Amino acid sequence: MTEQILKTHNLSKAFGGVCAVKDFNMEINAGRIRGIIGPNGAGKTTIFNLLSRIYKEDEGTIEFAGQDVTSKSQIEVARMGLSRTFQNTRLFVGLNVLDNVKVALDHDGKYSLFSALFKLPFRNKQERMIKEKAMSCLELLNLDEFAKLSPSNLSYGYQRRVEIARALANDPKVLMLDEPAAGLNPEETSMLMDFIKDIQAKYPNLAILVIEHRMELIMNLCDHIYVQDSGLTIAEGTPAEIQSNPKVLAAYLGEEE
Amino acid sequence: MALQLTINGISIGAIYALIAVGFAVVFNIMRFSNFAHGGMISACAFISFFFQRAFDPPPPFFVTVLFSAVCGMGIALLIDTLGYRRIRLKNSPKIYYFLMSLTFAILIEQILTVFFGTDIYGFPSVFKSQTFEIGSMIFKTMNIVILAVSVVILVALVWMINKTKIGLAIRAVAINADTSRLMGINSSVIVTVIFIIAGVLAGVSGVFLGVQYGVFPSVGPSMMLKGFIASIIGGLGSLSGAIFAALALGLIEMFLTFFIGATEATVILFGIMLAFLFIRPQGIMGIIVEDKA
Incomplete structure (x- = not known):
């Protein structure tokens, strides 16, 4: 029996007049891998920053491990088991x-x-x-x-x-990977996919949330994908559904290739 | 003679090292030079002076040192609570920390002046025999005690920072406080720990300075300058650099004082600091500090 570990409801965040994330709804169960894709500036990293409490949301709720974490601090959610990596590595x-x-x-x-x-x-x-x-x-x-x-x-x-x-060291419940393949060559990318699969095998209850640009990686790993564009979720579903969704092709895949 | 000068120099250098390290730990985490440190030292010098005199017979010296360290800790936490915490919570620019630390430095010095005047109070003698001899050489007991206590404290501190979990957390926050928070490190606890360390160091160096130079309101600020020079030469924020530079300063000062006089020696020390700022502004251990920028 898998449980819902992380869930957002109508999560919204604006910077000045620019709406970075609008009414974002997602959920992820323990042991699953879900992906967030979208062109640059679609608000993907903002979602991660909201989840890890770097930003405070304008509206909406975040439920993590059965608790409302909107009033919790970065330190608290990190200690509760919400781990992440960064788009630009942030090692000490x-x-x-x-x-x-x-x-x-x-x-x-x-x-x-x-x-x-x-x-x-x-x-x-x-x-x-x-x-x-x-x-x-x-x-x-x-x-x-x-x-x-x-x-x-x-x-x-x-x-x-x-x-x-x-990010794995403190036995997280949710692992958030922010563009883990950015700057990697194809060989390294396929190695990374193997590592993520190893991690999933070793931590069967770990939910993984991936932001990524590389389609082969996201299509290969994720069982469910959210497509963001200009702060809005324009589509969600399985990789196969996403690949054939005309809106997605227009907004994202079409531009990319 | 040379050996005696060396030992006296290292002993003075050890006090400078305590001050310089107190400076460096705060700079490491908070990124500002905590000039209130001098005020804390003066306050602790007075506290230990009155503590030592309050009992008859006077308490053992180590009790006075311990008491002063605890009081230093209290003063440091008080200054943090009254002054720095609000700046931190508001995320204000670093210049406010600097101004606040200067304010506290002057405030403490003036309060002490109001109550005790600018006279120098001689610390009551602590040991029965002021000196001891090995062969033909005469050593001051106090110099050796200061040296021993300082070495123990500095070794313990360096060990704590490099080998323990809390030390690792301190190093992580020093490198990047934002990322540390996302790793679940409570950086405000680390800041408290840092002020505890700085307070203990100020308390211990306050007693030692009082014993060596007498107790007066500006004892801390004037001696703090030497510690400050040491932490600049060592590379701001680098503990090992600060310790090394402080010992070297103590030695240079002792020899210069002996050969050309105390006033001239101070001028030359500042000359050395100036030269360092020209030639090697990143200090002896500059690489570490560069990484953090």
């Missing part, structure tokens, strides 16, 4: 790859500053657990050999994978 330059992943586990350990200084055996156990967890995420994305490197020494494709590993 100056921390190595392993530490970048451990950052996401910050709230997971149970000791405070006080016990960090005084209860050493307990602290060591926690520290080891966190490290093991971070390493297992790196292994899943085939990054374990780069653990001690600085992310700035890695190629763009690898940096994106580090971001995905970081």
Whole structure:
């Protein structure tokens, strides 16, 4: 039995007079992959920013894990298990790859500053657990050999994978990938698809939401797609339905090719 | 002679290091130079002075240091609550932090002046024997104690920042507070932790400065300048750079004072800072700081 993990109702956001997202309705069940596509400026990243509470919505509701999260902070929804990656990678330059992943586990350990200084055996156990967890995420994305490197020494494709590993570290309920294939070559893109499938196999209850431009990726992975254009949802449905939808072809696919 | 000067220099340098690191941790997270640090040091120097005198027989020195550290922590949190928190919540420009920190620095110094005047209060002697000898060399007990305590505190702090989970969170917030929040790190807790650290450092350096130079309202601000020079030379925000530069400054100052006099030594120290700003504005450990920009 799958449950509805994330749901929005009439979500709207305007910047000045420009309507970035208007009446966006979506839902995603645990274990499923859904995609959001649309031309540049369609409001896709705005939706992610609303969901992760970077922006406050003008109207509408967001329901996550059975709770209304519209009044919650970025920190709270992140801790509830809403993880994301970024269109332009946002790794911590100056921390190595392993530490970048451990950052996401910050709230997971149970000791405070006080016990960090005084209860050493307990602290060591926690520290080891966190490290093991971070390493297992790196292994899943085939990054374990780069653990001690600085992310700035890695190629763009690898940096994106580090971001995905970081997003997975705190056992999220929803993983949001913002253009994970942007800047990747075709080979890297097909590798990325395999990784996402691996992730789905390893975390059967994880819901994944993908923003993407690459049609082969989105058509291959997602079982349901929302098509955005100028803030509005112009179509939704299965990949096959979307591919044959004349509105979509006109607004998006037609322009692209 | 040279060895004694070296030890005295490192001992002074260790106090500068405590101040410089207090500066650097706040700069790292908040991106402004916290000039209120000098006021906090003066206040703690007075607090520890009266604490030490309030009991007969006087409490053990480490109790005074501990008490001063706790008071420093309290003052730091108070300044944060009264001054910086509102600026933070409103997301105001950095210049407001700077102005607020100057305001607190002057305010604390003036309050102390109103109550105690500008006289220098001599710290009551702490140890039974002021000096001890190894072979033909005479060491001041206090210099060695200051050096030892400072080293312990600085090592503990560097270890905490580099090896613990909260240290990792501090480093992450220093690099990018916005992204850290999206990772579930509560950056306002980190800011509180930073002011606790800065307050403890101010409290400890306040006692040491009081013991070494006497207690007066401008002891903090004047000595803070040395810590400030050290954190500039070390590269603003870099802890190891600040510690290294502070020890070097202490040594240079001690030798210069011995050979050419205290006033001239201070002029030369500022000359060194100016030279650094010309030649290497990013400081000794410039790479780290560049990354953060």
